[in-house]
Amino acid sequence: MALSLSWERAEPKFTMTPAIELIGIDKRFGAVHANKDVSMTIAQGSIHGIIGENGAGKSTLMSILFGFYAADKGEIKVKGQPAKIKSSFDAINLGIGMVHQHFMLVDPFTVLENVVLGAEGGRLIGPALAKARAELTRLARDYELDVDPDAIVGELPVGLQQRVEILKALFKGAETLILDEPTGVLTPDEADHLFRILGQLRDQGKTVILITHKLREIMAITDHVSVMRRGELVATKQTSQTSVEELAELMVGRRVLLRVEKGKAKPGAVVLEVKNLTWRDSKGTARVDNVSFTVRAGEIVGIAGVSGNGQSELLELISGISKPTSGQIIFEGKDIGILGDPRHVRQEGLAHVPEDRQHRGLISSFDASESGILGWHYDESLGHGFRLDREAVVNRCQSEMREFDVRPGDPLLKSAKFSGGNQQKIILARELKRNPDLLIVGQPTRGVDIGAIEFIHKRLIELRDQGKAVLLVSVELDEIRSLSDRILVMFAGRIMGERDASSDEREIGLLMAGVSKDAA
Amino acid sequence: MANARGELPTWVDIGLIPLLNLFIALLVAGLVVLIIGENPLEAMWIMLKGAVGSIKGWGYVLYYATNFIFTGLAVSVAFHAGLFNIGGEGQAYFAGLGAAIVGLSLEFLPWPIVIPLAILASILFGAFWAWIPGYLQAKRGSHIVITTIMFNFIGASLMVYLINNWFRPVGKMAVESREITGAYILSFREIGLQFFGVRLPSTPLNLTVFLAVIAVVFVWYLLWRTKLGYEIRAVGANPEAAIYAGIKPDRIIIIAMAISGGLAGLMAVNEVLGVQHRLLLEFAGGAGFVGIAVALMGRSHPVGIVFAAMLFGLLYQGGAELSFAKPLISRDMIVVIQGLVILFMGALEYAFRPTLAAIFANVED
Numbered sequence: 001m002a003l004s005l006s007w008e009r010a011e012p013k014f015t016m017t018p019a020i021e022l023i024g025i026d027k028r029f030g031a032v033h034a035n036k037d038v039s040m041t042i043a044q045g046s047i048h049g050i051i052g053e054n055g056a057g058k059s060t061l062m063s064i065l066f067g068f069y070a071a072d073k074g075e076i077k078v079k080g081q082p083a084k085i086k087s088s089f090d091a092i093n094l095g096i097g098m099v100h101q102h103f104m105l106v107d108p109f110t111v112l113e114n115v116v117l118g119a120e121g122g123r124l125i126g127p128a129l130a131k132a133r134a135e136l137t138r139l140a141r142d143y144e145l146d147v148d149p150d151a152i153v154g155e156l157p158v159g160l161q162q163r164v165e166i167l168k169a170l171f172k173g174a175e176t177l178i179l180d181e182p183t184g185v186l187t188p189d190e191a192d193h194l195f196r197i198l199g200q201l202r203d204q205g206k207t208v209i210l211i212t213h214k215l216r217e218i219m220a221i222t223d224h225v226s227v228m229r230r231g232e233l234v235a236t237k238q239t240s241q242t243s244v245e246e247l248a249e250l251m252v253g254r255r256v257l258l259r260v261e262k263g264k265a266k267p268g269a270v271v272l273e274v275k276n277l278t279w280r281d282s283k284g285t286a287r288v289d290n291v292s293f294t295v296r297a298g299e300i301v302g303i304a305g306v307s308g309n310g311q312s313e314l315l316e317l318i319s320g321i322s323k324p325t326s327g328q329i330i331f332e333g334k335d336i337g338i339l340g341d342p343r344h345v346r347q348e349g350l351a352h353v354p355e356d357r358q359h360r361g362l363i364s365s366f367d368a369s370e371s372g373i374l375g376w377h378y379d380e381s382l383g384h385g386f387r388l389d390r391e392a393v394v395n396r397c398q399s400e401m402r403e404f405d406v407r408p409g410d411p412l413l414k415s416a417k418f419s420g421g422n423q424q425k426i427i428l429a430r431e432l433k434r435n436p437d438l439l440i441v442g443q444p445t446r447g448v449d450i451g452a453i454e455f456i457h458k459r460l461i462e463l464r465d466q467g468k469a470v471l472l473v474s475v476e477l478d479e480i481r482s483l484s485d486r487i488l489v490m491f492a493g494r495i496m497g498e499r500d501a502s503s504d505e506r507e508i509g510l511l512m513a514g515v516s517k518d519a520a
Numbered sequence: 521m522a523n524a525r526g527e528l529p530t531w532v533d534i535g536l537i538p539l540l541n542l543f544i545a546l547l548v549a550g551l552v553v554l555i556i557g558e559n560p561l562e563a564m565w566i567m568l569k570g571a572v573g574s575i576k577g578w579g580y581v582l583y584y585a586t587n588f589i590f591t592g593l594a595v596s597v598a599f600h601a602g603l604f605n606i607g608g609e610g611q612a613y614f615a616g617l618g619a620a621i622v623g624l625s626l627e628f629l630p631w632p633i634v635i636p637l638a639i640l641a642s643i644l645f646g647a648f649w650a651w652i653p654g655y656l657q658a659k660r661g662s663h664i665v666i667t668t669i670m671f672n673f674i675g676a677s678l679m680v681y682l683i684n685n686w687f688r689p690v691g692k693m694a695v696e697s698r699e700i701t702g703a704y705i706l707s708f709r710e711i712g713l714q715f716f717g718v719r720l721p722s723t724p725l726n727l728t729v730f731l732a733v734i735a736v737v738f739v740w741y742l743l744w745r746t747k748l749g750y751e752i753r754a755v756g757a758n759p760e761a762a763i764y765a766g767i768k769p770d771r772i773i774i775i776a777m778a779i780s781g782g783l784a785g786l787m788a789v790n791e792v793l794g795v796q797h798r799l800l801l802e803f804a805g806g807a808g809f810v811g812i813a814v815a816l817m818g819r820s821h822p823v824g825i826v827f828a829a830m831l832f833g834l835l836y837q838g839g840a841e842l843s844f845a846k847p848l849i850s851r852d853m854i855v856v857i858q859g860l861v862i863l864f865m866g867a868l869e870y871a872f873r874p875t876l877a878a879i880f881a882n883v884e885d
Contacts, residue, residue: 343765
């Protein structure tokens with residue numbers, strides 16, 4: 001077998017038949033070459049990490065293994081036997097299970113009902129449920145996977161929902177478990193617990209494939225790691241014989257600065273003051289609960305927290321997309337909360353890089369130049385009165401693209417065709433070019449490649465050093481810690497506490513999980 | 521990687537796919553003709569000859585196309601705002617009321633004043649009839665598809681009542697108004713005779729066709745060269761992003777529907793002021809629905825709509841000739857073809873895409 005990377009695995013522990021072999025997998029989507037001749041061997045009873053930037057092709061590769069896509073070329077072997085995987089049904093029969101990034105669970109069903117879903121085995125549900133109950137008890141005992149079988153899935157916290165996904169796969173007889181970015185939604189504590197579970201799965205002879213872009217996770221629990229870059233497999237390493245720096249370099253293809261270089265902040269006057277801000281959703285639940293803080297000129301204030309703890313709602317309130325239920329948002333002395341109108345808020349001198357690039361930040365069917373004026377399209381410089389001067393729009397985009405090094409630098413290309421990083425640069429250019437006094441920015445580097453991350457971080461620091469105020473919301477704790485001058489931690493809609501940038505990561509992690517000594 | 525559907529070159533997307541869909545629609549229609557017991561190729565030839573084989577044929581084709589351009593543009597403007605306005609029929613019909621009220625009551629004014637006023641009234645009445653569903657959609661969440669269908673029925677009933685009880689001259693049997701003499705838009709035949717001494721064949725083609733050209737340019741300019749057009753397209757493409765940008769989707773929905781209805785209303789100018797010179801029952805004659813097919817086929821772009829409207833004009837005129845020459849084939853055949861085009865353009869739009877995408881991906885290799 002012509003496996004280019006077989007020399008990597010010399011250890012006798014893994015000499016048995018590999019669990020999965022991918023040989024020469026090739027997949028194109030139109031012009032995009034998502035997987036280029038990828039060959040990979042996953043040893044039985046190991047945790048194998050696949051790391052790479054967004055768009056590197058790792059999810060595509062796993063989707064091929066799980067039968068979502070058919071490879072254009074290549075072969076898959078499961079336990080040494082050639083396998084034809086045409087659908088996820090085939091994959092499950094071959095003992096492959098997948099835990100998706102976005103859970104595939106039926107919220108109103110109980111844990112038990114979810115687990116048997118797709119494996120009912122007959123017209124009557126009763127026997128399957130009884131069998132599942134016994135099986136769940138066994139799995140809980142063996143792998144520390146305790147979940148109440150009669151709980152309603154929709155009411156469980158995310159960490160437990162993920163466990164249900166794992167249970168579902170195991171119940172269907174999965175020998176190999178694929179996890180796609182499993183820690184994105186977890187607190188550090190929950191992630192630790194997940195890793196313990198994965199370790200136990202491995203010890204019992206299961207094989208785990210972990211897709212992630214977090215280097216720390218790879219270092220913490222994997223036995224082997226494969227690095228993908230632009231559709232190609234660049235290397236497979238034994239985790240114990242590599243380092244974070246080496247992996248990062250392999251991912252990007254060059255050495256990158258993981259730390260952001262910045263001087264000390266020189267905070268000036270208060271630019272934004274949020275006072276007792278509360279927002280209730282239609283069910284009356286306070287999603288933002290009595291939040292107060294200030295942002296001063298010349299500083300970056302970071303809001304850390306696990307996704308879904310009110311950060312998104314907070315951004316929407318400040319940017320005027322939604323109106324506060326109570327409380328005030330005072331921007332340069334004016335209460336902008338009562339405006340509840342993004343356009344007026346913008347005119348006051350506030351710029352907003354939204355969390356959700358695809359759905360908020362730009363319009364994917366518009367060309368780049370049109371997305372590049374979103375929110376500022378009414379500006380007189382883009383055409384007098386009702387007119388929209390196409391030439392001015394395109395020229396503006398052209399110069400912004402040059403300044404922010406957007407590639408390809410074509411203002412007429414559809415926004416959807418740019419990579420995540422370049423889309424983010426288009427948005428950042430649009431918001432920064434108006435010279436705002438306050439920039440609020442959500443998940444600035446989500447789904448953005450490392451090269452662009454560096455660029456975006458540098459820009460944010462520059463903005464701060466120009467004496468502007470920046471409010472940064474991110475679920476990436478590393479990002480918050482390296483950029484912010486002060487860190488606020490949000491949990492369940494409330495600010496759990498404030499820390500400075502140098503404070504202990506564990507302490508912030510505890511706050512993110514809602515454990516606090518100084519909670520109000 | 522995100523787009524599993526595959527990207528196609530633009531000319532395939534806006535050129536080849538519509539033509540392919542049309543071809544398949546004609547093929548299936550040909551099968552129907554075959555089942556009826558006629559020769560499809562002969563039928564096709566008669567249609568083509570009847571439509572573009574004579575000046576008279578062309579006159580009819582352009583006359584039909586005028587109607588379809590208005591209704592097609594109407595559908596497309598709403599479509600760009602993410603709305604499916606299938607009430608063009610009712611809006612055009614209701615607009616006839618405006619044309620007739622102005623045309624009949626302001627007859628004492630000279631034509632350069634009364635004609636623009638009548639056109640304006642058509643636009644306003646059509647716009648009003650679309651504004652109500654637009655308002656209900658924006659403020660009450662009533663689905664635009666349901667409300668516009670309902671407004672077709674409401675409009676139809678209302679018009680029957682009004683024409684019968686208000687407009688029908690005493691003692692006249694036919695359910696129609698008296699002749700509109702002031703706001704009289706000349707036909708090409710009349711122009712030829714009066715100004716050039718040329719005898720053109722008798723067709724309903726009139727000066728409104730130039731209004732259609734203006735409408736085409738207007739819609740293009742509105743959508744791609746004004747801030748309002750930008751906002752309309754933004755709301756249609758991505759309401760979330762539009763809200764982020766400070767655009768109020770409610771407002772845009774109402775405005776876009778009013779513009780859409782106004783465009784549909786222009787159809788009444790062609791029919792009431794240009795052809796019939798009176799308000800009569802059901803003068804819209806299904807053109808509002810054809811507009812949906814036209815907009816779909818023309819990819820909601822004004823230029824595409826012109827071509828699609830011409831094509832449907834050709835089908836209509838050719839179909840009339842065909843039913844005349846072959847009594848076995850009724851005019852309903854055109855409705856069948858039209859339905860098939862809608863089926864292939866709308867419902868099965870993506871039926872051929874994957875295959876084409878695969879072919880073109882291979883070609884590029």
